[in-house]
Amino acid sequence: MNFIDIYSEDFPVFLKELINTTEFQRLKNVGMNCGCEYTRFPIFSKGKDYTRYTHSIGVSLIVWHFTKDIKQSIAGLLHDISSPVFAHVIDFLNEDHENQESTEEETEKVIRNSKEIQEILKKYNLTTEDVCNYHVYPIADNASPLLSADRLEYTLGNGFYYGFKTMKEIKSIYEDLIVSKNEMDIDEISFKTLDKAIEFTSLAMMNSRVYTCSEDRFSMQYLADLLKLAINKNIININDLYTTENEVIIKLKEDEELNSMWNKFLNFSQVFTSKTKPEVGYTVNIPAKRRYINPQVVLKGRVSNLSAKLSKDMDNFLKEDFDVWLSGK
Secondary structure, three states, X not given: OOHHHHOOOOOOHHHHHHHOOHHHHHHHHOEOOOOHXXXXXXXXXXXXXXXXXXXXXXXXXXXHHHHOOHHHHHHHHOOOOOOOXXXXXXXXXXXXXXXXXXXOOHHHHHHHHOHHHXXXXXHOOOOHHHHOOHHHOOOOOOOOOOOOHHXXXXXXXXXXXOOOOOHHHHXXXXXXXXXXXXXXXXXEEEEOOHHHHHHHHHHHHHHHHHHOOHHHHHHHHHHHHHHHHHHHOOOOOHHHHHOOHHHHHHHHOOOHHHHHHHHHHHOOOOEEEEOOOOOOOOEEOOOOOOOOOOOEEOOOEEHHXXXXXXXXXXXXXXXXXXXXXXXXO
């Protein structure tokens, strides 16, 4: 079974047509783990198998499963269409590491300028405005820490690729989900049972630790600095960031200094922390975007109000101190 087969019993033709467009196919070579999968850190060892391509298809199928709505499903499919190489590393490059939203405005532009996508939208009597902003569809996306198709997919996907959950366990979690009104009277993907909600939230917290770990923050900032140097040396330009990772890596290897830095990046396997800045070597002090999910259980409320342990875990995570210097080897 393919991982994303869990999400929907049927696979609409309109999604397959959009998946085959040039712009969407590019996402096969844009990873979900923001370059960390190229390093030797064990937690990211299977990361190359999980791309923006897979994630985006997964989101669209989740939305389709719960809504059977073509506009929402396409918006979910195309929400990452403008993701640059190494994804959120470019937010670090743009000094937007805590929000990680600096490239989202390109989404509408990519959709509008794609002849292939426009022809498909026209076929289904849809406009760019119908599908370019998945934020307007609460099943596809909503305010953190609520549960949406986007957060659901990357939680289950990363949970699988990090080795935290088996496909069978993920399928069991997914089958416990339905759509219900939340406390704001807005549709939200919700759990039928507390047990599965706790299991999922625990998984989300495990993932959250990975997303903010020293290895992740160090790797992303190092790669951002490497790309910034490549731009300053005119080895790559901004447009190259919207090609594929393989194409950019080939260009980096053409420059002796950048090639050396890239090879060093590939071999990172340890990160060291210090409260004071080391006197030598590459070091960074970088905060993190704190991603976490607090789903609801139908007729019972939020997990944070139903599990004292998870409530404490969330509080501790939100209070975690990232004010340390990081260095690697």
